[in-house]
Amino acid sequence: MKRKNKYLTKTILYLLLIACTIFAFAPVLWMTVSAFKPEGEIASYPPTWIPAHPTMSNFSYVLETFNFLRWTLNSSLSAIIATIIVILIDSLAAFSFARFHFKGNALLYATVLSMLMVPIQVTIIPLYLMFAHVHLLNTITALILPTTGNVTGVFILRNFFRSVPQDLIDAARIDGASYLRIWWTIMLPIARPSISAVAIITFISNWTNFLWPLVSVNSDASRTLPVGIAEFFGGQSGVSGSAPQYGPAMAAALMATLPAIVIFLLLQRYFVKGITMTGIKG
Amino acid sequence: MKKNLRLSLVPYLFLIPYLFAFIAFRFGPSIAGFFVSLTKWNIIGTPKFIGFENYSELFSDPSFITSLVNTLYFMALTVPALIVLGLLIALLVDQDLKGRTATRTFVFMPYVIMSTVVGVIWMWIFDTHFGILNYYLSFLGIKPIAWLSSVNWAMPAVAITTIWWTVGFNMILFLAGLQDIPEELKEAARIDGASNWQIFWNVTFPLLRPTTVVVLMLTLINSFEVFDQVYVMTGGGPSMATLTVIQYMYFQAFQYFRLGYGSAVAYVVFAFLIILVLVERQLLKKVGEA
Amino acid sequence: MKFKSGVLMVLGLLVIGVLVMASPIELTFWGGWTGPDGDVMRGLVDEYNSTHPDVHITFTTMQWTPLFTKFMTSAAVGNPPDILGMHGPDIPQFAALNLLSPLGKVVENAGFTATQFATAAWNGTFYNGVQYAFPLDLHMNAIFYNKALFEKAGITPPTGWVSGQQFLNIAIKLTLDKNGKNPNDPGFDPNNIVQYGFGLYSLNWHAFLQWYELLAQQGYGFLNSQNTKVDYPTEAGLKAWQWLQNLVFKYHVSPVGATNPLNDFLIGKTAMLEDGPWEIPACQAQKGLEWGTFPIPQVFGKKAVWGSGHVLTIPVQSNKVKMQAAENFVIWLIKNSSKWALSGNIPALNTAREYAYSLPGRTGFLESAPYEVMLPRIPMEAEVFSAASVSPIVVAGQDIMVRDQDILPVMEWMNSQIDQILSR
Numbered sequence: 003m004k005r006k007n008k009y010l011t012k013t014i015l016y017l018l019l020i021a022c023t024i025f026a027f028a029p030v031l032w033m034t035v036s037a038f039k040p041e042g043e044i045a046s047y048p049p050t051w052i053p054a055h056p057t058m059s060n061f062s063y064v065l066e067t068f069n070f071l072r073w074t075l076n077s078s079l080s081a082i083i084a085t086i087i088v089i090l091i092d093s094l095a096a097f098s099f100a101r102f103h104f105k106g107n108a109l110l111y112a113t114v115l116s117m118l119m120v121p122i123q124v125t126i127i128p129l130y131l132m133f134a135h136v137h138l139l140n141t142i143t144a145l146i147l148p149t150t151g152n153v154t155g156v157f158i159l160r161n162f163f164r165s166v167p168q169d170l171i172d173a174a175r176i177d178g179a180s181y182l183r184i185w186w187t188i189m190l191p192i193a194r195p196s197i198s199a200v201a202i203i204t205f206i207s208n209w210t211n212f213l214w215p216l217v218s219v220n221s222d223a224s225r226t227l228p229v230g231i232a233e234f235f236g237g238q239s240g241v242s243g244s245a246p247q248y249g250p251a252m253a254a255a256l257m258a259t260l261p262a263i264v265i266f267l268l269l270q271r272y273f274v275k276g277i278t279m280t281g282i283k284g
Numbered sequence: 285m286k287k288n289l290r291l292s293l294v295p296y297l298f299l300i301p302y303l304f305a306f307i308a309f310r311f312g313p314s315i316a317g318f319f320v321s322l323t324k325w326n327i328i329g330t331p332k333f334i335g336f337e338n339y340s341e342l343f344s345d346p347s348f349i350t351s352l353v354n355t356l357y358f359m360a361l362t363v364p365a366l367i368v369l370g371l372l373i374a375l376l377v378d379q380d381l382k383g384r385t386a387t388r389t390f391v392f393m394p395y396v397i398m399s400t401v402v403g404v405i406w407m408w409i410f411d412t413h414f415g416i417l418n419y420y421l422s423f424l425g426i427k428p429i430a431w432l433s434s435v436n437w438a439m440p441a442v443a444i445t446t447i448w449w450t451v452g453f454n455m456i457l458f459l460a461g462l463q464d465i466p467e468e469l470k471e472a473a474r475i476d477g478a479s480n481w482q483i484f485w486n487v488t489f490p491l492l493r494p495t496t497v498v499v500l501m502l503t504l505i506n507s508f509e510v511f512d513q514v515y516v517m518t519g520g521g522p523s524m525a526t527l528t529v530i531q532y533m534y535f536q537a538f539q540y541f542r543l544g545y546g547s548a549v550a551y552v553v554f555a556f557l558i559i560l561v562l563v564e565r566q567l568l569k570k571v572g573e574a
Numbered sequence: 575m576k577f578k579s580g581v582l583m584v585l586g587l588l589v590i591g592v593l594v595m596a597s598p599i600e601l602t603f604w605g606g607w608t609g610p611d612g613d614v615m616r617g618l619v620d621e622y623n624s625t626h627p628d629v630h631i632t633f634t635t636m637q638w639t640p641l642f643t644k645f646m647t648s649a650a651v652g653n654p655p656d657i658l659g660m661h662g663p664d665i666p667q668f669a670a671l672n673l674l675s676p677l678g679k680v681v682e683n684a685g686f687t688a689t690q691f692a693t694a695a696w697n698g699t700f701y702n703g704v705q706y707a708f709p710l711d712l713h714m715n716a717i718f719y720n721k722a723l724f725e726k727a728g729i730t731p732p733t734g735w736v737s738g739q740q741f742l743n744i745a746i747k748l749t750l751d752k753n754g755k756n757p758n759d760p761g762f763d764p765n766n767i768v769q770y771g772f773g774l775y776s777l778n779w780h781a782f783l784q785w786y787e788l789l790a791q792q793g794y795g796f797l798n799s800q801n802t803k804v805d806y807p808t809e810a811g812l813k814a815w816q817w818l819q820n821l822v823f824k825y826h827v828s829p830v831g832a833t834n835p836l837n838d839f840l841i842g843k844t845a846m847l848e849d850g851p852w853e854i855p856a857c858q859a860q861k862g863l864e865w866g867t868f869p870i871p872q873v874f875g876k877k878a879v880w881g882s883g884h885v886l887t888i889p890v891q892s893n894k895v896k897m898q899a900a901e902n903f904v905i906w907l908i909k910n911s912s913k914w915a916l917s918g919n920i921p922a923l924n925t926a927r928e929y930a931y932s933l934p935g936r937t938g939f940l941e942s943a944p945y946e947v948m949l950p951r952i953p954m955e956a957e958v959f960s961a962a963s964v965s966p967i968v969v970a971g972q973d974i975m976v977r978d979q980d981i982l983p984v985m986e987w988m989n990s991q992i993d994q995i996l997s998r
Contacts, residue, residue: 095302102295124550125313151309195463244609433831520963
């Protein structure tokens, strides 16, 4: 009886898994299929899920007409560097906020957190004028630095570090470890799931960011993917005054999605059982 | 003594690198933005100080009030769904099931796609005449729905897109939170004969509280600051039915170049969010005590 | 020793000098042509680059709205593009901020005169009597039609201007419910229409433009002559909106609130579409679509159609060498603008426009060119004639053409909103 019950539960769980996948993936699949359709076939009714005349021409158009590989490189470089910096400085700061009693801790943390509530758009023009003043517009540096001031990472990690048992830290202190060492050898490994979550979020937000890269970068050589892809997005029909080109847009979007998926796959491995607090001690 | 002094400096030293970035790239520009909100400025030329005139104009601006009401409606549609679905999906893909990595990836995948593309995809899905959704609904005998062009359906359509687009974000955070719960605690409960449901309710859920607080707050903020999906799907129409606050700010600041006015919108948003988050904290405290 | 090093120095300087001379002047060119029209422009830029080794132009496209955001920010820090495309009515908002160079002398020295260009295009380059741009093209509304659907209904497509009533009759014949009945037939079911006669824009700012041209057909403009207030007879405004609203809600020949009228036309859901020539490449690409164009119906007394035109401007900057090079490029581009006709847009230069006659589907646009009316040229264009959802003209269009609201109160609300913006 119990066995049967378990079997039923498993089946339901699998069905739910499939349902989630379909809801999440169907629109992505539509994007993928469209990328392989010739332009004249994308607008068709009833909708078709298999291209009648599959073509790679959208991909070759994007790759040959635009500096697509360069954009990909810029996006990857800025997102990866920004993510590494964020992980390092945010976890240090979060460790400090979470585990130390010092004067001004609460006030400082409240100030940091409050900035989460100031819409990022309001900072764009001041940031722009600042970067123009120090002659850093049009550089990868300009794409990286603003991300490093983000609040989300500190917020998530501080919350996690607060739940780490004090015994672990005390034991390490008795063994003579410095706080820097504790941060590196205990806090970082123990927080692997949270760190990977922060890394994924930071990477993606940098990867898909539009407004700041749009205003801060002029030259094609330092353009990122979202801004680059906007180069051939007809957008809402009629308003922009250019005929839409869905095919190349979808092909570019698909290619722009793949590297981020790879990063996700690499990092999501850390969401596994076993990296528990006891696992670290050994 | 010397050692103690050095020790007392440690927390500050740890904070320095982050605080530098924070002040230079987030705090400083935000404060500058506040000063901009006290001026009349179109970026060319010098700002003209006008005190709180922008703010008083805002509260007699019917479009702005509309955008505030719409934003609250959008939050009501998305926040509960994003929290509940995010948690449920995280619990699901946390199980020891085959294919869970694939599902994790698929659920997260939409979050990776840029907003312009999300807009194009969903405009195709929701189109009244050739949209995939109406096509399949027609098999169920449902008449074509004007998803994006009717005042009643446009916001729910945007909400559905938002849930699809961002539920992966919450799933990731919940998933990380679930991983942080020591397996031994659950194991111990299991040995004591607790059912799966009891384990979830008595062990997992309470320990997930810190994560839930984080996710709830981030979701509230992100929903209040919704911009991209509305901008690309409906532009805020029809008849301003999907106009949201940040979108209104964007129009003012980046299309009309009324930077002072736009910045004032941002600081009204800030005030609203502070109140919202304080209320949320109080509520959670009460729930926690009960 | 001294001599030797002296010779070396001179040689070195020579080499550096030659290198400096040989390295081309780098120019940046921004424009909002994000569709197939962008490819045509890219081709022209490539041609110029390969025939002029002393200059290298980098061409960047982006939707007009973010493009102008970018232009403003880059101009604020003194780093604008060397050449900037825009529309005639966009000129005042930037010229009023002194961001564009006056080009009257340059245009004159290049040998261009008013008579060589389409009148609307030439006039569109001026603001307050100063010429700020070179006219590149005209683009106006016309009716695209689906040849197969016309044939099926036994209708011969018009080739020139038709009256409103004639147009309506055509649209009614081309509207079919699921039983194959027209709106005129008894038992016609307006809730189950499978094919519409006429697709038009009701959700975006083109709704307003369709109204604006009908106002012009009655001989009126939208603003007073100083462009300080809304000024047109209420009766004329009502009649124009009524015509549009009736197409949707009385005659049922146009779908309610179509989100993508172009695609509706491409897949044969609508038999006709009012749109601009920039959609020509999309029609050409569509598999199995046979199409043509004719002018919009003349509903009222005069022939008039909304249109605009692309122009090329040279933003103000300190580098005179670059400005000179930019001027040379723009002059070359205008002289070679016949190829621009491939983008669908109708070249402004008379001699270049000839080429457009040989291209398919241009009839409706070429017929319309002499009757084009542009929006008033005002510095507050971005806000007054905004395509954003908060724009009063957009909201009015949606209220009337999507929500079927009473016209008069909506129109009065729109007028007062626009007056308020203008008075700021």
